[in-house]
Amino acid sequence: MRRLSLVLGLALIGLMVAAAALSLVWTPDDPYLVRPQDRFMPPSWSHWLGADRMGIDLVSRLMVGARTTLMVGVIAVCLAIVVGVPLGVISGIRRGWPSQLLLRISDVMFALPALLLAILLVAVRGASVATATWAIGIATVPVFIRMAHAATLSVMAQDFIDAARSCGASRSAIALRHVLPNIAPIVGVQASASFSTAILAEAGLSYLGLAAPATTPTWGRMMRDGQADLFLTAWPALAPGCAIALAVLGFNLLGDGLRDQLDPRLRELG
Amino acid sequence: MAVAQTIVRRVGVFVLSLLGATVVVFLIVQALPGDVAQATLGMAATPEQVEALRERWGLNRPAWARYVSWLGGLFQGDLGQSYLTGQSVSGQIGPRLAVTCQLVGLSMPIAVLASVPTGLVAAMWRRRWQGVVTSALSQIGMAAPIFFVGIVLVVVFAVRLNWLPANGYNPLLGPAGFDLAGWGSHLVLPVASLVIVQASLLSRYVRNGFVEVLAEDYLRTARAVGWTKWRALVRHGLRNAALSIVTVIALQISAMLVGAIIVEQVFALPGLGSLLLQAVASRDLPVVRGIAILLVVVVLAISLVADLVYVLIDPRLRSREAQ
Numbered sequence: 341m342r343r344l345s346l347v348l349g350l351a352l353i354g355l356m357v358a359a360a361a362l363s364l365v366w367t368p369d370d371p372y373l374v375r376p377q378d379r380f381m382p383p384s385w386s387h388w389l390g391a392d393r394m395g396i397d398l399v400s401r402l403m404v405g406a407r408t409t410l411m412v413g414v415i416a417v418c419l420a421i422v423v424g425v426p427l428g429v430i431s432g433i434r435r436g437w438p439s440q441l442l443l444r445i446s447d448v449m450f451a452l453p454a455l456l457l458a459i460l461l462v463a464v465r466g467a468s469v470a471t472a473t474w475a476i477g478i479a480t481v482p483v484f485i486r487m488a489h490a491a492t493l494s495v496m497a498q499d500f501i502d503a504a505r506s507c508g509a510s511r512s513a514i515a516l517r518h519v520l521p522n523i524a525p526i527v528g529v530q531a532s533a534s535f536s537t538a539i540l541a542e543a544g545l546s547y548l549g550l551a552a553p554a555t556t557p558t559w560g561r562m563m564r565d566g567q568a569d570l571f572l573t574a575w576p577a578l579a580p581g582c583a584i585a586l587a588v589l590g591f592n593l594l595g596d597g598l599r600d601q602l603d604p605r606l607r608e609l610g
Numbered sequence: 611m612a613v614a615q616t617i618v619r620r621v622g623v624f625v626l627s628l629l630g631a632t633v634v635v636f637l638i639v640q641a642l643p644g645d646v647a648q649a650t651l652g653m654a655a656t657p658e659q660v661e662a663l664r665e666r667w668g669l670n671r672p673a674w675a676r677y678v679s680w681l682g683g684l685f686q687g688d689l690g691q692s693y694l695t696g697q698s699v700s701g702q703i704g705p706r707l708a709v710t711c712q713l714v715g716l717s718m719p720i721a722v723l724a725s726v727p728t729g730l731v732a733a734m735w736r737r738r739w740q741g742v743v744t745s746a747l748s749q750i751g752m753a754a755p756i757f758f759v760g761i762v763l764v765v766v767f768a769v770r771l772n773w774l775p776a777n778g779y780n781p782l783l784g785p786a787g788f789d790l791a792g793w794g795s796h797l798v799l800p801v802a803s804l805v806i807v808q809a810s811l812l813s814r815y816v817r818n819g820f821v822e823v824l825a826e827d828y829l830r831t832a833r834a835v836g837w838t839k840w841r842a843l844v845r846h847g848l849r850n851a852a853l854s855i856v857t858v859i860a861l862q863i864s865a866m867l868v869g870a871i872i873v874e875q876v877f878a879l880p881g882l883g884s885l886l887l888q889a890v891a892s893r894d895l896p897v898v899r900g901i902a903i904l905l906v907v908v909v910l911a912i913s914l915v916a917d918l919v920y921v922l923i924d925p926r927l928r929s930r931e932a933q
Contacts, residue, residue, distance in 0.1 A: 543755050585758060
């Protein structure tokens, strides 16, 4: 039963990655080809999920859109981990005033939602996928600082750290050999959770028209365009919405599953 | 005594965070490359015109001086003037804020009220179909982006059933007088979208709050003295669940505001979010900055209140502070 969320999560993510990878070499139809005669066509053998207002095949566009979603998520979360985890670990090991200052700053940044930060950056730099990715990544950094800091504190309280210290291990050796391996699983769980937040943020920005230009197929943008024609057909708006929800569900379930594997005591919760 | 100290320290952190937030917001908006005045007037403008506009917007002064005067204005409730209309930013925000407040103010209590029974059901029967179904529904509600929820509601209730308007806003006291039906019918779907997303998340934490209590010794004791499982869980679990709710509300308030911004876009409501997006589109930086700082103040203030409420609900925290 508990393995179910891990398996289901991995299956959903696998499906998404496979669709994105496949779109590099093959899509059912040309994702940019306008076919006026297929405008608003309901699902059929030629268009499995129907066609949008331009007569473009929805399945093909969804597959290409998965690439943007994955790319933004991977870059933003990696950025947050690469910046946030070392800062969190260092501030957990060296508890001087610079660490306190860092934690306070990350608290302030934490009050700034990813989407608001992205809107601010877009106001200054103009709308693009790169700006959106940067904004989501920067907004996720404090999450990893806090998490890594708290996890490092609990590792540092363990006896084996005292043992390592009395053997003469330096601070950096403790950080690399003892702290990082011990907090790595928690970082993994957090990365999975942050990935779903990043997907939602990117979709939200695209939906608001603040990320990709209209020509680039992204799931959020497709919903924005589809909403204008809701009274004619719901498919172009609902299909990408389902794709976003399934992707987020996949990463949420993966995070839950990983956490259960990590800490059996948490299995009751969940 | 200890409580007072905690409160004073927490308020101090709040004030410092607030100052920090003003710096962050100012710096981001300040990082604009190029010349705003030139960009606004276009290439045909003479250097004298550009210079006059720079003078009028105060762009000739050094950044720190502009920050100080902006901060000074903030304390007096003055957010500056819009580049676009020349109107005061606070005057523009006022009526928009009213709409957003109605949206969030209606959704939040409903979401909390909805999350307690669903969380209780999910905890009580967590191995039976009732609990599994409730948990699965809350997973789906958490995964669906809020604009997807909104669009599904529009498809069902506006397009198919034609019961409610698909978008738009109708003030309670409009030109046609007091219009409760018009006001309500336009707010049902936006509020429902926010409630569905927020209640899904909240009910998960409420459920965990109840499940934690299920494992406690005092619950076994309560059962042993003859309380029913329901009575024991409600009597002992509610306070624990309340802690979860306060924590999550504090963590989720920023998500809630962001959700409101998006929902306003889905339903074309004239709230803070749509003003913000208009200002972004026209690069009206004082308006963007004003709304951003307002949202951050709200987030920080709510987390302050949540921390204080936390101390009041949880006696353990009080004694820990005293030690």
